[in-house]
Amino acid sequence: MLAAIPLLPLFAALIVGLSSRRIGDALALFVTCLFMLVATVIALQLCFSVVVQDTEKTIVLAPWFSLGSFEVAWAMRIDTLSAVMMAVVCLVSTLVHIYSAGYMRGDASLPRFMAYLSLFTFFMLALVSADNLLQMFFGWEGVGLASYLLIGYWHHKESAARAGVKAFLVNRIGDFGFVLGICATYAMFDTLVFSEIFARVPEVLGREFSVFGWKIEAVTAICLLLFAGAMGKSAQLGLHIWLPDAMEGPTPVSALIHAATMVTAGVFMLCRMSGLFEYSEDALAIITCLGAATALFAATVAVVQNDLKRVIAYSTCSQLGYMILAVGLSAYGAAMFHLTTHAFFKALLFLAAGSLIHALSGEQDMRKMGGLRAMVPLTYLLFWVGVLALAGIPILSGFYSKDIIIEAAWTSHTIVGLFAFVLANLGVFLTACYSTRMLVMSFHHSPRFDEKVMTHVHEAPPVMSIPLLLLACGAIGSGFLLKEMFVGNGSEAFWGGSLFVEDYHTALLDAHHAPRWVKSLPLFLAVLGIAFGLLCYQIFTTLPARLARFFRPLYRFLCEQWYIDALYRLLFVKSAFALARLLWQGGDMKTIDAFGPDGFSAVVRWLGGRFRLLQSGYVYHYVFAVVTGVVLLGAFAVIRNL
Secondary structure (H helix, E strand, O other), rough: OOOHHHHHHHHHHHHHHHHHOOEEEHHHHHHHHHHHHHHHHHHHHHHHHHHHHHEOOOOEEEEEEOOOOEEEEEEEOOHHHHHHHHHHHHHHHHHHHHHHHOOOEEEEEEEHHHHHHHHHHHHHHHHHHHHHHHHHHHHHHHHHHHHHHHOOOOOOHHHHHHHHHHHHHHHHHHHHHHHHHHHHHHHOOOOOEEHHHHHHHHOOOEEEEEEEOOEHHHHHHHHHHHHHHHHOOOOOOOOOOOHHHHHOHHHHHEEEEEEEEHHHHHHHHHHOOOHHOOOOOHHHHHHHHHHHHHHHHHHHHHHHOOOOHHHHHHHHHHHHHHHHHHOOOOOHHHHHHHHHHEEEHHHHHHHHHHHHHHHOOOOOOOOHHHOOOOOOHHHHHHHHHHHHHHOOOOOOOHHHHHHHHHHHHHHOHHHHHHHHHHHHHHHHHHHHHHHHHHHHHHOOOOOOOOOHHOOOOOOOHHHHHHHHHHHHHHHHHHHHHHHHHOOOOHHHHHOOOOOOOOOOOOOHHOOOOOOHHHHHHHHHHHHHHHHHHHHHHHHHOOOOHHHHOOHHHHHHHHHHHHHHHHHHHHHHHHHHEEEEHHHHEEEHHHHHHHHOOOHHHHHEEEEEEEEHOOOOOOHHHHHHHHHHHHHHHHHHHHHHHO
């Protein structure tokens, strides 16, 4: 039955995908949604049984392959970490499947779209249930493939095709580091099975790799290489550039990728490898700094975005920074806590944005919205729930999961922790600010869209609103309900052996005893950010334009995403095209072709042209040529016999 959790989405993808030309839309929706519902029920039952019975086991499904002494089996590692992830992935994916029935209605290739969604879910479940790094890499790459198919689903749009290629290529950069990390792990531990790796870590401490004469501690090198893979999948600063462009796919795709699947794969992998990362202080410090920098960077960029889905995309990038930051602090439980609560309120925001875009016939520019709160009241209310959860307002889930990370940064009592604490709090203020801006620009003031569009504005149908209501329940109650288990006093028993933390890494435990001002600061900044957002976009509506003119260099800097994209285009994209053009025109056309087939054919044509002149068509010319030939041959024979 446990094997059915990842296999049911695979079967749905195969059934619908292979018969997409013959199967109808209704049957495709029925098959994929039904299979996902069954998988979700089994996953929730598994999660409940693992938590209650505290069972951890490995189920070997089948041998995979063997190469000499290297043997890999296809197995499922069942513990609290994998059970929680499978439950979250299945639940969110099922709601996205159901929501897609309304959002994608009338699409010409709906069966293909539903098959892609199910295939994506299968690869993610294969990733989180893996018992070894190689099996995890299978799911890891499969998720990358499925994301390429989904982001570029509307391939007739050049922007969507480019976005799919960009996501695929950028993730390959991180995956190259991940592959090297897997190879280095096998070279050092002689195994890729998680339990065996963790058991042998003390044996390899102190060993070093030598790279071009530079020696680096082996465990640190492996951790940094694995983290490179997480940087790509979880869109950390430097390899984040694919995430905003992924908005070119349909909105359900954005919700699935950004909420609980692909982008959280990197966070999950780091938590799964906690038994290795705990032995590298340098790697943890780098992870902490990069996570904090990502949280602030993405928040600053989200403040100036005008595309509704791009604002939420940069918000995802920022929240992933908080999760990665928690991993660097050895607060793995807090990282998983924020991953779980974020899955609910971020999926809610994306799908609510999808309902809004659906109501406006595809419009995504917030500058062309406004005045919608009376037209789509349910979407407006649910948007408020998502915004307040994202901002970290009490009672809602984001308040519990994000604040515990910030408190852990303070109680780590390190320079790196203090750096993360400052940047994380700045991110809280900016998050509340851009969340309020997004809501006010979309729903308040007078309508700024065409009157023809106004006649078509409507509330989402039940097939779309019911998943939104369920996600809203998760965004409201998941933080309060899960806090004690994930990061409370009973968290150690809850996670069991699935997460490993050294005794001297006490930041998460000490976070419960943080000073009152540390606990109150994020809430104060969140309220201040909401107030500032309302002041700028609800009351003094001309103030943002004035600030943009006064701080024009800073405004342009943020609008250009810190010029990181532009720098990459200059250093890599344009140089790659220039090199390709040089090799094409100079190497291929002017060298290989010129001296090869083109040159040979030119010589043949020249010789043919010369010989063609001899063919005049006059008989006396030919007689003259024959006589001349006979005379020359005779002269040659006479001279030879002299």
